[in-house]
Amino acid sequence: MTPPNCFHCGEPAPGEPSITLELNNQLKHFCCYGCKAVCETIHSEGLTGFYDFRTEPAVTPRSLTSSELDRIRELDHSLVQESFVSPVKGGQEAQLLIGGITCAACIWLLENHLKKRAGVQSFSVNHTTQRARLVWSQDKAKLSDLLIAIHELGYTARPYQADEVELALKKEHRSMLIRLMLAGVGTAQSMMLAFPLYFDLIDNIGPEFVTFFRWFSLLVATPVIFYSARPFFTNAARDIRSKHLTMDVPVAIAIGLAYLASIWVTVFGGKDVYFESVCMFTFFLLLGRYIEVQARYRAGLTGNALAGFQPTVAARVEGDQTVIIPAHQIQIDDIIRVRPGETLPVDGEIIRGQSTLNEAALTGEYLPETRIPGDRVHAGSVNGENPLDVRVIKAGAQTRLSGILRILDRVQAEKPSVATLADRMAGKFVGRVLILAPLVWIGWWLAGADDAFDITLSVLVVTCPCALSLATPTAITSATVKLRRLGFLPTRGHTLESMNTIDTIIFDKTGTLTRGELSLIDQKAVGSLDETACLKLAAGLEKYSEHPIAQVFHSYASEAIEYVENHLGGGLSGRLGEQNFYIGHKAFIEERLSVPAPASAHHRGMEIWLASDEEWLAIYRLDDEPREDAALAIKTLQAMGMRTILLSGDRSDHVTYIAETLGIKEAIGQASPEQKLAVLENLREEGCHIMMVGDGLNDLPSMAGAGVSVAMGRAADLTQLKADAVLLNGQLMQLVEALKTSRQTRKIIRQNLGWALAYNLSALPLAAAGLVPPWLAAIGMSASSLLVVLNALRLGKAPAPQSYKGNQAVGLQTLS
Amino acid sequence: MEIVFILVPLVLFIVALGVLLFSWAVKTGQYDDLEGPAHRILYDDDKDMIPLEARQPDSDEEPADN
Numbered sequence: 001m002t003p004p005n006c007f008h009c010g011e012p013a014p015g016e017p018s019i020t021l022e023l024n025n026q027l028k029h030f031c032c033y034g035c036k037a038v039c040e041t042i043h044s045e046g047l048t049g050f051y052d053f054r055t056e057p058a059v060t061p062r063s064l065t066s067s068e069l070d071r072i073r074e075l076d077h078s079l080v081q082e083s084f085v086s087p088v089k090g091g092q093e094a095q096l097l098i099g100g101i102t103c104a105a106c107i108w109l110l111e112n113h114l115k116k117r118a119g120v121q122s123f124s125v126n127h128t129t130q131r132a133r134l135v136w137s138q139d140k141a142k143l144s145d146l147l148i149a150i151h152e153l154g155y156t157a158r159p160y161q162a163d164e165v166e167l168a169l170k171k172e173h174r175s176m177l178i179r180l181m182l183a184g185v186g187t188a189q190s191m192m193l194a195f196p197l198y199f200d201l202i203d204n205i206g207p208e209f210v211t212f213f214r215w216f217s218l219l220v221a222t223p224v225i226f227y228s229a230r231p232f233f234t235n236a237a238r239d240i241r242s243k244h245l246t247m248d249v250p251v252a253i254a255i256g257l258a259y260l261a262s263i264w265v266t267v268f269g270g271k272d273v274y275f276e277s278v279c280m281f282t283f284f285l286l287l288g289r290y291i292e293v294q295a296r297y298r299a300g301l302t303g304n305a306l307a308g309f310q311p312t313v314a315a316r317v318e319g320d321q322t323v324i325i326p327a328h329q330i331q332i333d334d335i336i337r338v339r340p341g342e343t344l345p346v347d348g349e350i351i352r353g354q355s356t357l358n359e360a361a362l363t364g365e366y367l368p369e370t371r372i373p374g375d376r377v378h379a380g381s382v383n384g385e386n387p388l389d390v391r392v393i394k395a396g397a398q399t400r401l402s403g404i405l406r407i408l409d410r411v412q413a414e415k416p417s418v419a420t421l422a423d424r425m426a427g428k429f430v431g432r433v434l435i436l437a438p439l440v441w442i443g444w445w446l447a448g449a450d451d452a453f454d455i456t457l458s459v460l461v462v463t464c465p466c467a468l469s470l471a472t473p474t475a476i477t478s479a480t481v482k483l484r485r486l487g488f489l490p491t492r493g494h495t496l497e498s499m500n501t502i503d504t505i506i507f508d509k510t511g512t513l514t515r516g517e518l519s520l521i522d523q524k525a526v527g528s529l530d531e532t533a534c535l536k537l538a539a540g541l542e543k544y545s546e547h548p549i550a551q552v553f554h555s556y557a558s559e560a561i562e563y564v565e566n567h568l569g570g571g572l573s574g575r576l577g578e579q580n581f582y583i584g585h586k587a588f589i590e591e592r593l594s595v596p597a598p599a600s601a602h603h604r605g606m607e608i609w610l611a612s613d614e615e616w617l618a619i620y621r622l623d624d625e626p627r628e629d630a631a632l633a634i635k636t637l638q639a640m641g642m643r644t645i646l647l648s649g650d651r652s653d654h655v656t657y658i659a660e661t662l663g664i665k666e667a668i669g670q671a672s673p674e675q676k677l678a679v680l681e682n683l684r685e686e687g688c689h690i691m692m693v694g695d696g697l698n699d700l701p702s703m704a705g706a707g708v709s710v711a712m713g714r715a716a717d718l719t720q721l722k723a724d725a726v727l728l729n730g731q732l733m734q735l736v737e738a739l740k741t742s743r744q745t746r747k748i749i750r751q752n753l754g755w756a757l758a759y760n761l762s763a764l765p766l767a768a769a770g771l772v773p774p775w776l777a778a779i780g781m782s783a784s785s786l787l788v789v790l791n792a793l794r795l796g797k798a799p800a801p802q803s804y805k806g807n808q809a810v811g812l813q814t815l816s
Numbered sequence: 817m818e819i820v821f822i823l824v825p826l827v828l829f830i831v832a833l834g835v836l837l838f839s840w841a842v843k844t845g846q847y848d849d850l851e852g853p854a855h856r857i858l859y860d861d862d863k864d865m866i867p868l869e870a871r872q873p874d875s876d877e878e879p880a881d882n
Binding site: 212 | 847
């Protein structure tokens with residue numbers, strides 16, 4: 001019989017005796033006391049509706065350790081609050097980033113939970129961005145209490161501050177939406193006004209109607225041209241100045257000329273006006289731009305991308321006490337105190353204390369290293385268990401971390417901009433038409449034709465590069481929308497086109513091919529207790545530690561062990577009833593136990609032992625496992641003819657092991673960020689087109705150097721911001737789908753361009769010969785554009801998104 | 817047909833109002849979250865607002881205790 005699943009988080013709840021709670025006369029099972037406590041809180045506040053509404057199980061809650069509580073308490077300090085709290089009418093407003101939201105019901109729960117707290121004036125969570133806005137009155141509640149209330153429900157909350165990049169993106173996103181909407185409304189209105197003009201409904205009424213409709217069309221089109229289409233004009237102006245013809249140039253010329261010509265006709269009389277075509281053209285193009293901006297906005301939602309790595313405040317040791325000062329005021333030779341869980345703001349040397357430091361940001365190594373007085377430590381490392389006093393050697397822009405970021409900026413600045421296919425064609429085509437049009441006009445004028453102007457206009461309209469310039473963006477838009485549904489988010493305009501040429505894919509190891517966290521791969525009971533009992537003891541001990549090893553055990557049901565002590569670099573000890581229990585490295589336990597350790601076969605990964613006073617109880621093997629779909633993804637990519645390379649900063653044996661398991665033939669380990677970049681540059685010189693998939697800050701320079709960079713969805717914020725694409729759900733198989741779609745996209749773009757060119761080339765001579773009246777030119781132009789758009793839409797037909805998770809929504813009740 | 821001379825400007829006036837309203841909505845952040853409100857409307861968290869005599873007797877939900 002399978003154990004019931006936890007009512008709250010959906011994990012198996014094998015507890016013996018089982019943890020249960022009676023809700024509305026129904027017995028519910030829980031995997032741990034944390035889940036039960038959350039459920040009780042939810043129930044006592046009358047928010048049980050959460051369990052009916054949710055579509056995904058909640059995350060397993062975790063109680064806060066004392067050092068985490070200290071850190072939250074610190075947020076009450078006014079200097080700390082300076083960066084993310086601003087006064088509003090009747091209170092203070094804080095910007096928070098909420099973690100652990102799995103579905104919309106979580107937001108409902110959080111909002112209702114917080115609104116019951118005293119002092120909270122308003123609390124709202126943005127579903128898309130998981131940002132929250134909290135307004136509270138400082139005299140009635142402390143911010144830290146409110147944050148703890150959020151943690152009570154199993155969610156996490158940390159302050160965030162939007163940086164300039166994000167603010168700019170947000171502004172761009174909003175103004176783009178308004179532009180798009182204006183263009184859409186303008187199109188509808190001007191079409192309505194053009195309808196009677198097109199179909200000669202007005203012939204039998206009178207010319208005053210024609211004039212009237214034209215003037216009003218002009219009125220409608222003007223804001224569309226001057227507001228909605230402005231990005232095209234500014235881009236075109238920029239491109240002309242930098243002597244680099246892109247698609248924006250013909251677009252701007254087409255819009256501008258058609259608009260001016262239509263004004264001319266409106267004022268001085270003539271045959272036809274094209275206001276509605278101009279509006280529609282603008283609208284279609286903006287639609288593509290909007291989707292691109294939206295994708296970039298989503299990927300750029302990073303808060304202060306560096307906040308996690310560069311703390312804003314630091315505690316300076318002055319005599320016997322510490323004073324909190326802003327990080328930028330730190331001087332060389334200051335002594336600063338770094339508490340457990342904090343990120344180092346500077347490079348320095350430990351002078352007091354001993355702790356483990358997680359240096360993943362710099363090296364990619366996921367396991368913390370023990371550091372003792374005299375060791376050099378670097379900014380961006382996260383302190384583990386004990387407070388450290390560090391003498392500052394380098395601060396601010398001199399740190400190693402800043403150095404890596406400078407390399408990133410340099411590489412990015414040197415990278416040539418990608419000329420898209422459409423841009424290359426635009427240059428040639430536009431130049432020719434612009435020479436031809438005046439020639440046609442002069443020709444017909446010399447020939448004495450009365451309608452030389454009309455014919456010239458036809459030439460311009462017929463050759464309007466609408467279809468040509470819509471060919472690429474529409475295909476890319478529709479492919480982007482499809483890929484986003486699958487969890488692959490291209491964030492740059494060129495990403496999809498650049499992916500065509502990719503023949504080499506470089507993977508980072510930790511967090512990319514592997515999960516980036518330890519997991520329990522094997523357990524064996526060697527003493528008198530069975531595995532379940534041992535695991536509960538282990539979980540009870542490890543509950544008190546924040547070490548990555550300990551976190552493996554956090555999700556298991558635990559025994560209430562007391563007097564737990566943390567022995568740095570060794571393990572933990574604690575007491576249950578009359579007995580002492582130990583967990584940790586073999587050497588650590590051997591020191592405390594007279595019984596010799598049982599023999600254990602050599603095995604990969606890390607050994608953790610559990611023992612009581614008298615005997616060895618169990619052995620646990622932990623390792624950073626490859627992602628479920630990694631092997632399949634690598635195999636498929638290789639079958640597609642891709643060269644796959646593993647490039648990691650991690651220790652070599654593990655790199656080799658992972659490479660062998662996944663079938664990657666080339667693996668390079670222990671590479672520093674600079675070496676990674678060097679490897680990449682060598683490959684590029686060999687003529688490879690490289691895609692780099694990574695997740696850490698240490699991957700950043702090499703990702704910037706690659707043709708296409710892909711960041712994992714759980715990657716460091718800055719990495720996501722700088723990457724060309726983000727793999728939102730961490731499913732590597734979506735890379736395969738993305739590459740396929742990119743090839744398909746190229747095919748569609750080719751078809752579109754071919755059609756647009758064929759149409760333009762065949763219509764041009766006819767128009768120049770004066771055989772195409774302007775109204776037919778307009779219809780032909782619209783039809784060719786429409787065809788291109790419809791063709792592009794074929795790309796959007798996505799296969800049903802495949803789920804590689806076996807995890808289904810468990811807590812869903814069948815409630816009608 | 818002369819009515820057109822009044823109707824068309826009228827329509828444009830209303831459209832202009834709509835555009836202004838829309839840009840106001842965008843600028844005040846109402847379009848920042850396009851998913852949340854779609855779900856929110858479905859949560860019947862107003863059970864305690866239903867008059868006592870109108871409540872369904874077999875409701876499995878106790879009235880909220882606030």
